[in-house]
Amino acid sequence: MSTYSKVAGQLARKFFKLSLVDGVVSPERVAGILEYMEIHRPANPVMVLRAYHRLIAIELARSAAVVEHAGPITDAILQRIAAALTTKYKRPVKAVAKSNPALLAGLRIHLGDDVYEASAAGQLAALAESVR
Amino acid sequence: MSSPLLFLAAAAAPASGGLGETITKISNDFGLNIPSLLAQIINFVIVAGLLWWFAFKPILATIGERQTKIDSGLKYADEMKAKLDAAQQSIEAQFKEAQLKSQQIVADSQKAAKDLADKQQQEAVERANAIIGKAQAAIELEKTKMLAEARTEVARLVVATTQKVLAKELSELERARFNEAATRELTNV
Numbered sequence: 334m335s336t337y338s339k340v341a342g343q344l345a346r347k348f349f350k351l352s353l354v355d356g357v358v359s360p361e362r363v364a365g366i367l368e369y370m371e372i373h374r375p376a377n378p379v380m381v382l383r384a385y386h387r388l389i390a391i392e393l394a395r396s397a398a399v400v401e402h403a404g405p406i407t408d409a410i411l412q413r414i415a416a417a418l419t420t421k422y423k424r425p426v427k428a429v430a431k432s433n434p435a436l437l438a439g440l441r442i443h444l445g446d447d448v449y450e451a452s453a454a455g456q457l458a459a460l461a462e463s464v465r
Numbered sequence: 466m467s468s469p470l471l472f473l474a475a476a477a478a479p480a481s482g483g484l485g486e487t488i489t490k491i492s493n494d495f496g497l498n499i500p501s502l503l504a505q506i507i508n509f510v511i512v513a514g515l516l517w518w519f520a521f522k523p524i525l526a527t528i529g530e531r532q533t534k535i536d537s538g539l540k541y542a543d544e545m546k547a548k549l550d551a552a553q554q555s556i557e558a559q560f561k562e563a564q565l566k567s568q569q570i571v572a573d574s575q576k577a578a579k580d581l582a583d584k585q586q587q588e589a590v591e592r593a594n595a596i597i598g599k600a601q602a603a604i605e606l607e608k609t610k611m612l613a614e615a616r617t618e619v620a621r622l623v624v625a626t627t628q629k630v631l632a633k634e635l636s637e638l639e640r641a642r643f644n645e646a647a648t649r650e651l652t653n654v
Contacts, residue, residue, distance in 0.1 A: 404639075404644055410644065414652060438640045438644065439647040464620035
Protein backbone atom coordinates (compact mmCIF):
# COMPACT_ATOMS: atom_id res chain seq x y z
CA MET A 334 0.00 0.00 0.00
CA SER A 335 1.42 3.38 -0.98
CA THR A 336 1.64 6.37 1.30
CA TYR A 337 -1.07 8.21 -0.69
CA SER A 338 -3.63 5.42 -0.36
CA LYS A 339 -2.80 5.02 3.34
CA VAL A 340 -3.41 8.73 3.99
CA ALA A 341 -6.59 8.58 1.88
CA GLY A 342 -7.83 5.59 3.89
CA GLN A 343 -7.19 7.37 7.19
CA LEU A 344 -9.05 10.47 5.98
CA ALA A 345 -11.95 8.35 4.67
CA ARG A 346 -12.24 6.62 8.07
CA LYS A 347 -12.39 10.01 9.79
CA PHE A 348 -15.16 11.14 7.41
CA PHE A 349 -16.96 7.83 7.98
CA LYS A 350 -16.94 8.26 11.77
CA LEU A 351 -18.34 11.75 11.33
CA SER A 352 -21.12 10.32 9.16
CA LEU A 353 -22.56 8.19 11.98
CA VAL A 354 -25.26 9.39 14.35
CA ASP A 355 -25.91 6.95 17.19
CA GLY A 356 -24.15 4.23 15.18
CA VAL A 357 -26.33 4.82 12.13
CA VAL A 358 -25.26 6.36 8.86
CA SER A 359 -26.91 9.77 8.63
CA PRO A 360 -27.76 10.96 5.12
CA GLU A 361 -27.48 14.55 6.26
CA ARG A 362 -23.98 14.00 7.63
CA VAL A 363 -22.93 12.28 4.45
CA ALA A 364 -24.25 15.17 2.35
CA GLY A 365 -22.43 17.67 4.57
CA ILE A 366 -19.15 15.75 4.28
CA LEU A 367 -19.46 15.63 0.49
CA GLU A 368 -20.03 19.37 0.37
CA TYR A 369 -17.02 19.89 2.61
CA MET A 370 -14.89 17.73 0.38
CA GLU A 371 -16.09 19.66 -2.64
CA ILE A 372 -15.02 22.93 -1.09
CA HIS A 373 -11.85 21.69 0.60
CA ARG A 374 -10.54 19.14 -1.79
CA PRO A 375 -8.13 16.71 -0.10
CA ALA A 376 -5.09 15.30 -1.79
CA ASN A 377 -6.09 12.45 -4.06
CA PRO A 378 -9.83 13.14 -3.76
CA VAL A 379 -10.79 10.15 -5.93
CA MET A 380 -9.01 7.75 -3.62
CA VAL A 381 -10.57 9.32 -0.57
CA LEU A 382 -14.06 9.20 -2.09
CA ARG A 383 -13.63 5.55 -3.10
CA ALA A 384 -12.53 4.55 0.39
CA TYR A 385 -15.32 6.57 1.96
CA HIS A 386 -17.88 5.01 -0.36
CA ARG A 387 -16.68 1.54 0.47
CA LEU A 388 -16.94 2.18 4.24
CA ILE A 389 -20.44 3.65 3.88
CA ALA A 390 -21.57 0.71 1.70
CA ILE A 391 -20.24 -1.82 4.23
CA GLU A 392 -21.97 -0.05 7.08
CA LEU A 393 -25.27 0.17 5.19
CA ALA A 394 -25.00 -3.54 4.37
CA ARG A 395 -24.37 -4.29 8.06
CA SER A 396 -27.33 -2.22 9.13
CA ALA A 397 -29.81 -3.32 6.47
CA ALA A 398 -31.14 -6.86 6.54
CA VAL A 399 -32.51 -8.06 3.20
CA VAL A 400 -35.48 -10.31 3.87
CA GLU A 401 -36.21 -12.54 0.90
CA HIS A 402 -39.70 -14.00 0.98
CA ALA A 403 -42.16 -16.08 -1.01
CA GLY A 404 -45.77 -15.15 -0.47
CA PRO A 405 -47.10 -12.19 1.44
CA ILE A 406 -45.14 -10.55 4.21
CA THR A 407 -46.37 -7.85 6.53
CA ASP A 408 -44.69 -4.79 8.00
CA ALA A 409 -45.13 -6.31 11.42
CA ILE A 410 -42.99 -9.25 10.39
CA LEU A 411 -40.30 -6.91 9.07
CA GLN A 412 -40.37 -4.93 12.31
CA ARG A 413 -40.09 -8.07 14.41
CA ILE A 414 -37.14 -9.23 12.34
CA ALA A 415 -35.45 -5.82 12.60
CA ALA A 416 -35.96 -5.76 16.34
CA ALA A 417 -34.57 -9.26 16.77
CA LEU A 418 -31.50 -8.49 14.67
CA THR A 419 -30.93 -5.18 16.44
CA THR A 420 -30.93 -7.01 19.72
CA LYS A 421 -28.69 -9.75 18.43
CA TYR A 422 -26.08 -7.52 16.74
CA LYS A 423 -26.37 -4.71 19.30
CA ARG A 424 -26.70 -2.06 16.59
CA PRO A 425 -29.66 -0.60 14.66
CA VAL A 426 -30.72 -2.87 11.84
CA LYS A 427 -33.42 -2.21 9.25
CA ALA A 428 -35.31 -4.95 7.44
CA VAL A 429 -35.88 -4.58 3.70
CA ALA A 430 -38.25 -6.98 1.93
CA LYS A 431 -37.32 -8.63 -1.34
CA SER A 432 -39.57 -11.11 -3.15
CA ASN A 433 -38.03 -14.47 -4.14
CA PRO A 434 -40.57 -17.05 -5.41
CA ALA A 435 -37.81 -19.68 -5.59
CA LEU A 436 -38.10 -20.05 -1.82
CA LEU A 437 -41.62 -21.53 -2.36
CA ALA A 438 -42.55 -20.40 1.16
CA GLY A 439 -40.69 -18.90 4.10
CA LEU A 440 -37.89 -16.39 4.59
CA ARG A 441 -34.19 -15.94 3.95
CA ILE A 442 -32.39 -13.05 5.68
CA HIS A 443 -29.07 -11.58 4.51
CA LEU A 444 -27.20 -9.32 6.92
CA GLY A 445 -23.66 -8.62 5.87
CA ASP A 446 -22.04 -11.97 5.39
CA ASP A 447 -24.58 -13.77 7.60
CA VAL A 448 -27.54 -15.66 6.13
CA TYR A 449 -30.54 -16.99 8.07
CA GLU A 450 -33.07 -19.15 6.31
CA ALA A 451 -36.34 -20.82 7.14
CA SER A 452 -37.91 -21.69 3.81
CA ALA A 453 -39.52 -24.65 2.11
CA ALA A 454 -36.83 -24.59 -0.61
CA GLY A 455 -34.10 -24.65 2.04
CA GLN A 456 -35.69 -27.57 3.83
CA LEU A 457 -36.02 -29.51 0.59
CA ALA A 458 -32.39 -28.79 -0.24
CA ALA A 459 -31.35 -30.00 3.22
CA LEU A 460 -33.45 -33.12 2.70
CA ALA A 461 -31.81 -33.81 -0.68
CA GLU A 462 -28.36 -33.26 0.83
CA SER A 463 -29.05 -35.63 3.71
CA VAL A 464 -30.11 -38.40 1.34
CA ARG A 465 -26.83 -38.25 -0.59
CA MET B 466 100.53 -140.69 -41.62
CA SER B 467 98.37 -143.46 -40.19
CA SER B 468 94.80 -143.06 -39.24
CA PRO B 469 93.12 -144.65 -36.17
CA LEU B 470 91.39 -147.05 -38.52
CA LEU B 471 94.69 -148.13 -40.03
CA PHE B 472 96.12 -148.63 -36.57
CA LEU B 473 93.15 -150.74 -35.63
CA ALA B 474 93.57 -152.77 -38.78
CA ALA B 475 97.22 -153.21 -38.14
CA ALA B 476 96.51 -154.36 -34.58
CA ALA B 477 93.97 -156.89 -35.76
CA ALA B 478 96.34 -158.29 -38.42
CA PRO B 479 97.95 -161.74 -37.88
CA ALA B 480 101.14 -161.81 -36.07
CA SER B 481 102.80 -163.50 -38.89
CA GLY B 482 102.60 -160.54 -41.15
CA GLY B 483 103.81 -157.04 -40.47
CA LEU B 484 101.53 -154.26 -39.35
CA GLY B 485 102.65 -151.98 -42.05
CA GLU B 486 101.91 -154.42 -44.64
CA THR B 487 98.50 -155.04 -43.38
CA ILE B 488 97.68 -151.39 -43.39
CA THR B 489 99.04 -150.96 -46.78
CA LYS B 490 97.12 -153.92 -47.99
CA ILE B 491 93.82 -152.64 -46.56
CA SER B 492 94.42 -149.21 -47.95
CA ASN B 493 95.08 -150.62 -51.27
CA ASP B 494 92.02 -152.85 -51.08
CA PHE B 495 89.75 -149.93 -50.21
CA GLY B 496 91.56 -147.46 -52.49
CA LEU B 497 92.50 -145.14 -49.62
CA ASN B 498 95.08 -142.42 -50.00
CA ILE B 499 96.23 -141.63 -46.54
CA PRO B 500 97.68 -138.18 -47.15
CA SER B 501 94.63 -137.18 -49.13
CA LEU B 502 92.42 -138.49 -46.38
CA LEU B 503 94.30 -136.49 -43.79
CA ALA B 504 94.11 -133.36 -45.90
CA GLN B 505 90.40 -133.83 -46.31
CA ILE B 506 89.95 -134.30 -42.61
CA ILE B 507 91.91 -131.14 -41.88
CA ASN B 508 89.93 -129.27 -44.49
CA PHE B 509 86.73 -130.58 -43.05
CA VAL B 510 87.69 -129.46 -39.56
CA ILE B 511 88.72 -126.06 -40.78
CA VAL B 512 85.51 -125.64 -42.77
CA ALA B 513 83.44 -126.89 -39.89
CA GLY B 514 85.16 -124.47 -37.53
CA LEU B 515 84.68 -121.60 -39.92
CA LEU B 516 81.04 -122.51 -40.41
CA TRP B 517 80.54 -122.80 -36.69
CA TRP B 518 82.23 -119.51 -35.98
CA PHE B 519 80.96 -117.39 -38.81
CA ALA B 520 77.61 -119.02 -39.71
CA PHE B 521 76.04 -121.05 -36.97
CA LYS B 522 77.01 -118.78 -34.11
CA PRO B 523 75.58 -115.56 -35.61
CA ILE B 524 72.53 -117.47 -36.78
CA LEU B 525 72.04 -118.89 -33.31
CA ALA B 526 72.54 -115.44 -31.84
CA THR B 527 70.01 -113.98 -34.29
CA ILE B 528 67.57 -116.78 -33.51
CA GLY B 529 68.03 -116.18 -29.82
CA GLU B 530 67.53 -112.48 -30.31
CA ARG B 531 64.40 -113.13 -32.37
CA GLN B 532 63.14 -115.52 -29.73
CA THR B 533 63.69 -112.87 -27.10
CA LYS B 534 61.84 -110.31 -29.23
CA ILE B 535 59.02 -112.76 -29.84
CA ASP B 536 58.81 -113.51 -26.13
CA SER B 537 58.81 -109.84 -25.27
CA GLY B 538 56.19 -109.20 -28.00
CA LEU B 539 54.01 -111.97 -26.66
CA LYS B 540 54.45 -110.62 -23.18
CA TYR B 541 53.63 -107.12 -24.42
CA ALA B 542 50.59 -108.50 -26.22
CA ASP B 543 49.47 -110.23 -23.03
CA GLU B 544 49.97 -107.01 -21.10
CA MET B 545 48.11 -105.06 -23.74
CA LYS B 546 45.30 -107.60 -23.65
CA ALA B 547 45.15 -107.25 -19.88
CA LYS B 548 45.18 -103.49 -20.17
CA LEU B 549 42.52 -103.67 -22.85
CA ASP B 550 40.39 -105.83 -20.62
CA ALA B 551 40.92 -103.43 -17.74
CA ALA B 552 40.13 -100.46 -19.95
CA GLN B 553 37.02 -102.19 -21.24
CA GLN B 554 35.93 -102.92 -17.71
CA SER B 555 36.65 -99.33 -16.76
CA ILE B 556 34.69 -98.09 -19.76
CA GLU B 557 31.80 -100.37 -18.86
CA ALA B 558 31.90 -99.13 -15.29
CA GLN B 559 32.02 -95.54 -16.48
CA PHE B 560 29.19 -96.26 -18.89
CA LYS B 561 27.10 -97.75 -16.10
CA GLU B 562 27.92 -94.79 -13.90
CA ALA B 563 27.02 -92.41 -16.72
CA GLN B 564 23.76 -94.27 -17.22
CA LEU B 565 22.99 -93.97 -13.53
CA LYS B 566 23.90 -90.31 -13.56
CA SER B 567 21.81 -89.68 -16.66
CA GLN B 568 18.88 -91.50 -15.08
CA GLN B 569 19.34 -89.42 -11.94
CA ILE B 570 19.52 -86.25 -14.01
CA VAL B 571 16.38 -87.22 -15.91
CA ALA B 572 14.60 -88.00 -12.66
CA ASP B 573 15.74 -84.71 -11.12
CA SER B 574 14.68 -82.84 -14.24
CA GLN B 575 11.27 -84.50 -14.20
CA LYS B 576 10.87 -83.64 -10.53
CA ALA B 577 11.98 -80.05 -11.12
CA ALA B 578 9.62 -79.76 -14.08
CA LYS B 579 6.77 -81.13 -11.99
CA ASP B 580 7.59 -78.75 -9.14
CA LEU B 581 7.75 -75.84 -11.57
CA ALA B 582 4.45 -76.82 -13.14
CA ASP B 583 2.85 -77.15 -9.71
CA LYS B 584 4.25 -73.80 -8.66
CA GLN B 585 3.06 -72.11 -11.82
CA GLN B 586 -0.34 -73.69 -11.42
CA GLN B 587 -0.54 -72.49 -7.84
CA GLU B 588 0.52 -69.00 -8.86
CA ALA B 589 -2.03 -69.01 -11.65
CA VAL B 590 -4.72 -70.04 -9.19
CA GLU B 591 -3.65 -67.30 -6.79
CA ARG B 592 -3.65 -64.73 -9.57
CA ALA B 593 -7.05 -65.89 -10.70
CA ASN B 594 -8.35 -65.65 -7.15
CA ALA B 595 -6.88 -62.17 -6.82
CA ILE B 596 -8.47 -61.10 -10.09
CA ILE B 597 -11.79 -62.56 -9.01
CA GLY B 598 -11.50 -60.78 -5.67
CA LYS B 599 -10.71 -57.48 -7.33
CA ALA B 600 -13.55 -57.98 -9.78
CA GLN B 601 -15.95 -58.74 -6.94
CA ALA B 602 -14.75 -55.68 -5.05
CA ALA B 603 -15.12 -53.55 -8.17
CA ILE B 604 -18.60 -54.96 -8.76
CA GLU B 605 -19.52 -54.28 -5.15
CA LEU B 606 -18.13 -50.77 -5.39
CA GLU B 607 -19.93 -50.18 -8.65
CA LYS B 608 -23.11 -51.52 -7.11
CA THR B 609 -22.74 -49.24 -4.12
CA LYS B 610 -22.00 -46.33 -6.40
CA MET B 611 -25.00 -47.08 -8.58
CA LEU B 612 -27.23 -47.38 -5.53
CA ALA B 613 -25.92 -44.06 -4.21
CA GLU B 614 -26.45 -42.44 -7.59
CA ALA B 615 -29.92 -43.92 -7.84
CA ARG B 616 -30.73 -42.72 -4.34
CA THR B 617 -29.40 -39.27 -5.13
CA GLU B 618 -31.34 -39.17 -8.39
CA VAL B 619 -34.51 -40.31 -6.66
CA ALA B 620 -34.03 -37.69 -3.98
CA ARG B 621 -33.41 -35.05 -6.62
CA LEU B 622 -36.54 -36.08 -8.47
CA VAL B 623 -38.56 -36.10 -5.26
CA VAL B 624 -37.29 -32.66 -4.31
CA ALA B 625 -37.85 -31.28 -7.79
CA THR B 626 -41.34 -32.74 -7.91
CA THR B 627 -42.10 -31.43 -4.46
CA GLN B 628 -40.82 -28.00 -5.40
CA LYS B 629 -43.06 -27.95 -8.47
CA VAL B 630 -46.03 -29.19 -6.52
CA LEU B 631 -45.47 -26.69 -3.74
CA ALA B 632 -44.96 -23.86 -6.21
CA LYS B 633 -48.28 -24.68 -7.83
CA GLU B 634 -50.38 -25.86 -4.94
CA LEU B 635 -49.43 -23.58 -2.04
CA SER B 636 -52.00 -20.85 -1.54
CA GLU B 637 -51.16 -17.34 -0.41
CA LEU B 638 -52.68 -18.06 2.95
CA GLU B 639 -50.50 -21.10 3.44
CA ARG B 640 -47.42 -19.13 2.38
CA ALA B 641 -48.36 -16.39 4.86
CA ARG B 642 -48.66 -18.97 7.63
CA PHE B 643 -45.33 -20.47 6.65
CA ASN B 644 -43.79 -16.99 6.68
CA GLU B 645 -45.18 -16.36 10.11
CA ALA B 646 -43.74 -19.61 11.39
CA ALA B 647 -40.42 -18.82 9.75
CA THR B 648 -40.41 -15.42 11.41
CA ARG B 649 -40.96 -17.00 14.80
CA GLU B 650 -38.20 -19.46 14.13
CA LEU B 651 -35.72 -16.81 12.94
CA THR B 652 -36.46 -14.24 15.63
CA ASN B 653 -35.91 -16.87 18.32
CA VAL B 654 -32.37 -17.61 17.08
